Amino acid sequence: MKARVLSGIQPTGSPHIGNYLGALKNWAKIQYDYESIYCIVDLHAITVYQDPAELRSRILELAGMLLAIGIDPKHSSLVVQSSIPEHAELAWMLTCVTPVGWLERMTQYKAKVEALATASSEASIGDGMLQYPVLMAADILLYQAGIVPVGDDQRQHLELARDIAQRFNSLYNKEIFVMPETHLPTVGARIMGLDDPEKKMSKSTAGAAHAVSLLDPPAAIRKKIMRATTDSNPAVDYATMGAGVKNLLAIHQAFTGWDDAAMKQHFEGMRYGDLKKTVAESVVAAIEPIQQRYAEINAEPGYVARVLQEGAERVRPLARDTVEKVKQCMGLFTP
Numbered sequence: 001m002k003a004r005v006l007s008g009i010q011p012t013g014s015p016h017i018g019n020y021l022g023a024l025k026n027w028a029k030i031q032y033d034y035e036s037i038y039c040i041v042d043l044h045a046i047t048v049y050q051d052p053a054e055l056r057s058r059i060l061e062l063a064g065m066l067l068a069i070g071i072d073p074k075h076s077s078l079v080v081q082s083s084i085p086e087h088a089e090l091a092w093m094l095t096c097v098t099p100v101g102w103l104e105r106m107t108q109y110k111a112k113v114e115a116l117a118t119a120s121s122e123a124s125i126g127d128g129m130l131q132y133p134v135l136m137a138a139d140i141l142l143y144q145a146g147i148v149p150v151g152d153d154q155r156q157h158l159e160l161a162r163d164i165a166q167r168f169n170s171l172y173n174k175e176i177f178v179m180p181e182t183h184l185p186t187v188g189a190r191i192m193g194l195d196d197p198e199k200k201m202s203k204s205t206a207g208a209a210h211a212v213s214l215l216d217p218p219a220a221i222r223k224k225i226m227r228a229t230t231d232s233n234p235a236v237d238y239a240t241m242g243a244g245v246k247n248l249l250a251i252h253q254a255f256t257g258w259d260d261a262a263m264k265q266h267f268e269g270m271r272y273g274d275l276k277k278t279v280a281e282s283v284v285a286a287i288e289p290i291q292q293r294y295a296e297i298n299a300e301p302g303y304v305a306r307v308l309q310e311g312a313e314r315v316r317p318l319a320r321d322t323v324e325k326v327k328q329c330m331g332l333f334t335p
């Protein structure tokens with residue numbers, strides 16, 4: 001039996017090259033070697049208020065984009081999280097074995113709390129924000145996934161998922177859950193913002209020059225990369241380069257697959273204008289075919305919805321099976 005892969009992406013904002021290089025590219029690559037389930041995590045998205053009509057359309061758009069980047073519905077199950085109620089059901093059961101201190105220590109949670117406090121708005125943090133990583137553990141453990149391809153920012157959440165699985169297994173003295181392994185790309189695991197290379201590229205960060213979306217027209221991609229923050233050197237110097245230049249080189253390397261030696265030979269001493277032009281062209285060359293496929297996919301009415309329905313039907317029995325096992329194990333009512 002093939003090992004199982006699971007990963008997820010939130011339908012908030014349009015996916016960017018960080019999502020692609022950190023996770024999505026890997027999803028498409030490993031789907032042929034494993035049994036793969038890829039989730040559009042709409043229940044995670046609503047931990048922050050989403051306009052309902054916008055969220056609904058973003059889910060379908062994102063599904064179309066995942067097909068365009070090469071997720072093959074013959075090999076992978078593409079699923080919207082909320083269409084399988086067992087995600088939320090298992091999350092509750094896991095919540096009950098998760099110490100609240102583990103959740104309060106999560107760096108992404110702490111950053112959100114801090115951001116809200118400094119925004120001095122009326123808004124308060126919803127309980128869903130604290131429970132976010134438990135729902136994520138449920139996504140993974142529900143399907144007994146052994147491999148989870150993600151970007152570097154999800155590493156701590158993955159460790160928590162393992163801790164929760166271990167705690168459950170030992171509390172109930174049964175090997176109910178498979179321990180998931182984190183699978184990071186060697187290059188591109190953490191793509192930084194083009195405007196601020198100290199911050200990771202993020203769907204929710206505003207600013208015209210922050211992220212390159214997978215749907216940006218080539219002219220916009222070129223413009224954003226030409227405006228990217230570098231450092232006070234005039235040209236690439238591997239010994240002293242700053243985070244902005246490193247980020248541009250990482251983007252180029254992740255898109256082209258060049259090895260370290262080829263990178264250094266090509267870029268050492270190159271002036272920043274030329275560096276940016278080269279990087280912009282490698283990004284455009286990789287993204288243009290994705291955009292063409294995206295247009296083709298959207299031209300076929302009903303196709304994306306059908307793929308999502310088939311995906312849900314395929315995984316539903318696996319989800320039910322795990323939840324039944326967990327209920328039994330915990331002594332819950334199983335008629």
Ligand code: TYM
Pocket residue numbers: 006007008009010011018019020021022023024041044135136137139140148149150151152153154188189190191192200201202
């Ligand atoms: P999300 O929607 O923020 O991001 C989706 C994937 O993209 C990766 N990523 C990045 N990689 C490199 N550089 C960046 N700047 C960058 N920004 C994002 C993320 O690491 C992620 O792999 N909590 C998750 C979604 C989730 C999930 C799961 C993932 C829910 N359940 C179960 C794995 C397994 C999230 O918000 O991803």
